[in-house]
Amino acid sequence: MVGGYNTISLGTGRKEFNPKKERPGLLEYIQEAGRGTLAKIGGAAVVDESVISNFMAARYNNQGHLAGFIPAIDEGLKFKPVVRVEAACGSGGLGLATSIKTVLAGSAEVVLALGVEVQNTVKAVYGADILAGAGYFKERKTGHAHFFPGKFSDRAGIYYAKYGREKTRKAMAVWFKNAIENARLDPTAQEHHNTSASPEAVASVEPNAKSFLEHITVFDCSKVSDGAAAIAIVSEEGLKRTGIALKDAVEIVGLGQAEYDITAPPEDMTALETTAVAVKKAIDMAGITIDDLATVECHDCFSIAGIMATEAIGFAKPGEGPDFVLAGNTSRTGKVPFNTTGGLCGWGHPVGATGIHQAVTIWMQLTGHAGNSQIKINEDRPYALSVNMGGDDKTVIAIVYKKC
Amino acid sequence: MDYNEKMENVSILGAAGKMGSGIVLLTIVEMADLSLKAENKSKTYVLNAVDISQKALSGLMKYINAQVVKIAEKKIVQLRKIYEDRADLIENSDIINEYVMDVMNILRPVTTLESTYESNLIFEAASENPDLKVKLFSQINQNSTKKPWFLTNTSSIPIHELDAKANLEGRIIGFHFYNPPAVQKLVEIINAKTTVADLSEFALMYAKNLRKVVVPSNDFAGFIGNGHFMRDAIYGMDQAVKLAKDIPFVEAVYMINKVTQDFMVRPMGIFQLIDYVGVDVCQYIMKVMNPHVKDEEIHHNLLDMYIDMGVRGGQNSDGSQKDGFLKYEKGKVTAIYNPEVKEYVAIDTFAAACDDRLGKLASSHITWKSAVSNQKTRLDVLRTYFNELKEMNTVGAALAVNYLKRSKEIGLKLVADNVALNTDDVNTVLLTGFFHAYGPVNDFI
Structure with a gap:
């Protein structure tokens, strides 16, 4: 995997964001990210195929048929195959999985994987309708106005009752603090300009069911974002073609994909069961244990999802995720830094781009290209994990990476 | 019912x-x-x-x-x-x-x-x-x-x-x-x-x-809100006329407007407020009130003069401010009307000299916006500021202190005249209806 590129994640929080002014659209984001990666891998000529990941451009931007945007990145991509994939918030991960399989199938040596979402075309109240498409539409009528936050508020409420509200709320505030502190270090992050003296105190407010939700606040939610990310999946042959040195590449050593019935509720509201299955598959394929991981990019669409992910991955026992987070293990100086550029709560969540953005972040960390966000990667733990989740733990793609 | x-x-x-x-x-x-x-x-x-x-x-x-x-x-x-x-x-x-x-x-x-x-x-x-x-x-x-x-x-x-x-x-x-x-x-x-x-x-x-x-x-012409505002506006216009004996009229208007906004920590100066309500509306309200008020004259010649010249203030249908005593560009005051020549004079040409004449704002001065956005510390911060203001020996401070005294006097009169039931009600009207940071009946002055 080589040549990662992230656009900024644009939305509330960025100084340049003004909802009343014209902003870049799908084309501009696709071109910026695509050209960013092409410039690093030797141009369009080296690319055999592309995969474009997106969730709901058909509603956010009245645009379907996104595969057709890939040749708009570069004349050299004209007539080359493109696949568009969609798995809600897991679209990016699915794009990576599809790219990996294309390379493994031997039909391509270099695949350009690109994810994009432009969400700020509608107000959040209408965006909630669009995002609800990541769930089962028959549940929309009985669901909350803010459908997905509602789903995770329900999960949080049950989690509080089972494992303790106080420690969980505290851990959620710490999750937010870590997200902001990491985002400040990455110039592309949506919360990069955040100047709050105490993010933890900011996130310690009580939920208000009247105006939002019963068990979570806006600080427990990921961002509404415009952005794109791209990276190239290459075979050994493909790597040679790009001329990129091995030290600037990361190896993909494990892939785990799992799907859950979208029409069925989770068996256990306090656990991310599908995530656990996908992670286990990826870790097993890599032949490692989670103790070998130097860093993790998890899908913290909500802070409670981040905490539950620490349990699903296996770092904490059920109900002990909050303790794991409160002990500082997931901070950038902790045992296993999570979401080192802010994750979905801090960097942003341009839905279809998120899975790719996670891979780009890990590629940056393992190759030493993370700039101010760089964490120390110990030689004895050269692995990293990304977990990208679509909907309420329905589609999950876990990937294990190794420093070359 | x-x-x-x-x-x-x-x-x-x-x-x-x-x-x-x-x-x-x-x-x-x-x-x-x-x-x-x-x-x-x-x-x-x-x-x-x-x-x-x-x-x-x-x-x-x-x-x-x-x-x-x-x-x-x-x-x-x-x-x-x-x-x-x-x-x-x-x-x-x-x-x-x-x-x-x-x-x-x-x-x-x-x-x-x-x-x-x-x-x-x-x-x-x-x-x-x-x-x-x-x-x-x-x-x-x-x-x-x-x-x-x-x-x-x-x-x-x-x-x-x-x-x-x-x-x-x-x-x-x-x-x-x-x-x-x-x-x-x-x-x-x-x-x-x-x-x-x-x-x-x-x-x-x-x-x-x-x-x-x-x-x-109570059912007295002008009630509490206009009962205070109209008298407050008359005082402001009187002060401007008084200053204008020694300096150009536009400068006097500028100075009083600045004193009533910055020195007195109000959301807008008195002339801007008159423009906001409408010069014509103010004139009309005074006309309605005046016959019902026995012991004072609720009327000002300046308003009659401006209306005769077609200067009316008020707002456009999109909510933007029409020109009145002051001229506005994108919501900002840029010039002041000179009735002698019937045209607006740009503020830039005299503001610095007027500011010098008024003197500096006190070191503890806070803007109206920061005063109202910190409700917990609001009164303490204002008390500190007004205490410093009272000790200052500048034209601006003197005008402001006298204006504050007059505003308080008006508030007390509304209670004495049985228009308001108590001073709390007077203060609530100014705090809520006029977005003031403090009530006129206070112990700052």
């Missing part, structure tokens, strides 16, 4: 005006929310928006529609509950559209008075002209089948006078919204001695449902 029944058929006079449109918005949303209650589903709610201008009514429809969309977006959580039985309304957008339609379905824009004859309630927000108001009330009262209640938004005319002249038998109350009604929290409720008890009770309930802060005012 059946609140719900009264709200079924309402007319608003002067509906497309600055005040009327806000009253329409607040009232129609209240009516829609009543209509959506299960027990009211079979009833038909009607709000007649009466105005003389078709063009203005067309603008009103657009304004109400746009505002109701925003309101619906904000209360989507409640609206989903209200429409939970409607299987066909699934997405937030479905529900918002339905709610907007339900609200707009109540609205009847009309240019004639006939439709009001079936209304139980008449809100009046026509021009501040006693004869016009009396004429409208009389005509409706004579033709109505309902013995309607009248709620007048007058800011100055004694209610008992309207009652007597229109022969309403106590079916009238003063319900004075502040501008803009949809935003301003304050209403002054003015009971005439004759006002029927049920109507008083209704007015309080209506204000409560609109989440307004109510200050009762």
